[in-house]
Amino acid sequence: MGPETATSAARGVAPPTGRRNRDADVVAAAINVFWRKGYADASVQDLADEVGVLKGSLYHYIESKEALLMRVFDLAHEQAQETIDYAAALDVPPLERVRRYFERHVRWYLDNIEHASVFFREWRSLTGPNLQTVKRRRRSYARFIGGMIEECRLAGATAPGVDSRIVLVYVLSAVNAAPDWYRREGPDDAGTIAAAYADFVVGTLVGAA
Amino acid sequence: MGPETATSAARGVAPPTGRRNRDADVVAAAINVFWRKGYADASVQDLADEVGVLKGSLYHYIESKEALLMRVFDLAHEQAQETIDYAAALDVPPLERVRRYFERHVRWYLDNIEHASVFFREWRSLTGPNLQTVKRRRRSYARFIGGMIEECRLAGATAPGVDSRIVLVYVLSAVNAAPDWYRREGPDDAGTIAAAYADFVVGTLVGAA
Known part of the structure; x- marks a missing residue:
């Protein structure tokens, strides 16, 4: 918020948040x-219509269309990073960190099915430095989760x-498929599934007693 | 084996197993x-060349090409049914039945990556009664596994x-992704992964103690 903001607002024109x-x-x-x-198959015309x-x-x-796809990935990354930062900052035993991380992680998928699906399906559509960036980020998520485990x-x-x-690999396969099968109109709310999945992940680690 | 078989064999022509x-x-x-x-994208010419x-x-x-795809599915079904029959016949506690079922099930995937991948990717390419048959079989596998659970x-x-x-759903998501990521030239043999996955499934069910 700089002096221009105040001026624009005072003038009653569209505030700079309009652009954002x-x-x-x-x-x-x-x-x-x-x-x-x-x-x-999506055209710039389809995007304009939407x-x-x-x-x-x-x-x-x-x-370009690819620049827009990359912004979809950038937004997913910001939100994934928030979940990582949240889990990293918790002062709890290691299994509880895993549980809370996955509860948020799965909840994000289920609350953002379309976004998560595009993330999983379309990363191969990126090219050059964009593809490298997304691959590097995916490795860093896996490293964080692997570190918690x-x-x-x-x-x-x-x-x-x-x-x-x-x-x-087992846990990520289970969790990453959630946006594929979950239906908002189905019998279970996102919170129930997220909590159940977080418990399953912990169970997978702890194993048969 | 009928009289024709004996006759053909006696004549020294290609035995009837040749056709099979x-x-x-x-x-x-x-x-x-x-x-x-x-x-x-596969043509009948590609198939003939292969x-x-x-x-x-x-x-x-x-x-037809679809009839051939259906035979790929029929063969997968026969082999899936063998694993089901094996697990159903075991005289063991319920968790052990789950463990042994999944060890075979995952082992089949890893020993037949191409077949398993076609099974997961291409069932939507079937039409009409073929599609109905494959959907019915998939429901019956899920029912068997759900029954064990x-x-x-x-x-x-x-x-x-x-x-x-x-x-x-969690367990099937984890297990069904195995043919996507497993590499024969990777560090782990199929038996190790299959045994580990079977233990993970049991751990998922038993949960954190």
Whole structure:
């Protein structure tokens, strides 16, 4: 918020947040269109229609279709990073950190099915430095989760002989499929599933007693 | 084995198993081609090339590309049914039945990555009665596994409050992704992964002690 903000607001013109809101609208529209049609089949015209602007106007907000896809990934990354920061800051035993991390993580997926689905389906549609960035981020999420699991193992909280690497793949496979099968109109609310999944992850680590 | 068989063998011509072997070769070739190119992009010419016969000859063995895809599914079904029959016949406690079932089930996936991948990716390519048959079979696998889990719950062997329906989805998501990430040239042999996964499934059910 600088002096310009105050001036614009005083003049009663669109506040500078207008631009930010429109940016957010464009990213939200992109998530819906990429989810419905797939990135390859989505046209800039489809995106303009979804936002409700002329195609020419959309180019004020995006440089290219891929730049827009990358903003969808940037937003997912910001939100994933918030969950990581939350879990990292908890002062709790290692298994409880895992449980709370996965409860939030799965909750985000279920509250953002379209966004999460685009994230899982379309990362291969990115190219060059964008693809490298997204791959690097995915490795860093896996490293964080793997680190939490390893912390459990070192604390003696996991089943004897658990291989952190293999259990990581099992758990991520289970959790990452949640946006594929979960239906908002189904019998279970997102909170119930997120809590159940978090318990399952802990159970997977602790193993049969 | 009828009289014709004996006669053919006596004459020294190709034994009747020749036809069956060729059928098996055609299904094996179909798995490879559908796995490499995807069903939609695979042509009958590609299939003929893979088998090593002229395209015209291939029509002795298949009626259509979809009929061939269905034979890929029929073979997977036979083998899935063998694992189910094996587990159903075991005289062991319910959790041990689950463990042994999943050890075989995952082992089949890892020993048949291409076949399992075609099974998961291409069932939507089937149409009409074929699609209905495959959907019915998938429901019956899920019912069998769900029944084993429910048997564990009723025996008091699962974590308190476990929802059999939700845990079934979690476990199947984890297990069904195995052919996607497993690499034969990787550090772990199929037997190690299958045993670890079977333990993870049991751990998921038993939960944190």
